[in-house]
Amino acid sequence: MDKEQIKSEYEQLCKQAEQHNFNYYVLDDPTIEDDEYDRLMRRIKEIEAENPEIVSESSPTQHVGGYAINTFEKVTHEVQMGSLQDVFSKGELYEFDERVKKAVGKAVYCVEPKIDGLSVSLEYKDGIFTRGSTRGDGFVGEDITKNLKTIKSIPMELNEKIPFIEVRGEVYMPKADFEKLVRKQLENDEQPAKNPRNAAAGSLRQKDSRVTASRGLDIFVFNLQRIAGRELTCHSESLDYMKSLGFNVIDGYKTFDNIEDAVSRIMEIGENRQSYSYDIDGAVIKVDNFELRNELGSTAKVPKWAVAFKYPPEEKETKLLDIEINVGRTGALTPVAVFEPVWLAGTTVSRAVLHNQDYIDSKDIRIGDIIAVRKAGDIIPEVVRSVSHAENSEPFVIPHICPVCHGKAERAEDEAVIRCVNIDCPAQLLKNIEHFASRPAMNIDGLGEAVVKQLVENRLISTVADLYGLQQQDLEMLPGFAKVSASKLIANIENSKANSPDRLLFALGIKGIGQKNAQLLMKHFGSIEKLSETSPEEISAVENFGDILANNIFTALHEPHMTELIKRLKSYGVNTVYQSDVKSDKLAGLTFVITGTLPDMTRDEAKTLIEQNGGKCSGSVSKKTSYVLAGEEAGSKLTKAQQLGVTVISQQQLIEMIGE
Known part of the structure; x- marks a missing residue:
């Protein structure tokens, strides 16, 4: 291969890696498996090592893979939140030890599990949590303080009023919460989260902190970034100290005075990775002493005093016996692979969701194939690829006929899924009633899957409206029901x-x-009746609603079955009118942006007060902003307001405007 070919390959690989970084860190939607990405990066490093003259400053080896996006306010990190060099063999661990010895002599190492989550910074002043941010590109991240405050294990106040401390941690989603989230997404015919890391990242970037709070996120603190008022000499000492302050510090860290024991510990962590309640993708080995770290220094991207050992994903090959089609609540036909059972990541698995026709086509999965299976995040079984096709096998095509009601199934132009179009499909009926009664919907306690099935099978209900016509004696006839429970x-x-x-x-x-x-929609239109009378154009004029969604809503509300259903629900006395919590219109037509720390109320409380008096709140300052409500330590939003000539007011001035 000549120099031009090598350069061309290098540029293409760098472009691919950058796109994968963007998908992973920003969109939280990776399109490549971790081991494939690792192979891609190893090839880039090989080319750079052999051809140093072509190394580009924009190469993914020269910077951290993340980005700061515009969803939240930007934060500049005083101490770079860098990444670590990945290694994949014992030999590379011993090479790391040799480099350390050559530079500073024998060192003590600290070994700890590598949590697969989203890296964040937490800052405290006088022991009080003041700001939290994402890593971003290592130099600039996003302010996600509000969402981090929903994580119960992050202390709002430390056990010691230390003048200042900044720590780095990894926010993760426990395996049990990830499984719960995926089950819920599958039940709602949504694309499930790919792994716990992406689920955690997506949850932290929610604009609505209530969504973040519902996701069961947790954190492990693993590094001291900055500190004032205390001298610490080594990493393990800093971990002990952070634990004493009240932080949830990384599990199972141990120190070793030789590389052999450190490597043994890394292998031990890997052998026991299934026993952890959270996902790990490796182990980290760090020089413990801070002075030695300073001597060793860093490259432009990674420190020379630490490496991350990445465990290979556990995969098993098995035979694909069948592809079943399940029907979801919205009529989505979901293909499920049924294969010969294999022992994988601590459990026996024999089924995996194949998502849709595009997924099947991209991997060319056929019945009878030998397939490679693994668990995404060591939790959710997934088919990685087809290893080999059976003789005379044919591509699998999801039939456009519902397997339950045998009605027509169609694929809309803007969707990847095929749906049963029969609104009376029995499969949809059961799931629709379960959804109707679920906690975030009508919250009818005691109306779970088993009870719904009983009611439908005994022909007591055939729509959700029938629930409101049930009598106590109807229930008392069913197995498992007594007078009190009915x-x-x-x-x-x-x-x-x-x-x-x-x-x-x-x-x-x-x-x-x-x-x-x-x-x-209810805040805007006031009632379901009013919404039903509204045109798609009026719906799309509501903030966050586009033309496609508006048309979907309009079409659904005018479908004869839905029209009759709403009519029946109303006849039973089900409330369809929204009771607004607006107390006055004194701030009507005004848009506010809130920044900084207010004297006597939180930003949420100020937002509620503004909305209760007819005003609106926005997350960013523009020429359309009426007022910026600023408290102490107001940041870039205050600066932008001053640049644009937007009026800045205090909490007291807001209260005077309302007249309280």
């Missing part, structure tokens, strides 16, 4: 009639209407 369920159904109509709108299961969208 009475309790009837009371719970009756109480649900008074729910806010945004719950009802979400409960109806209209594609594209989640909890937040339902609330926005």
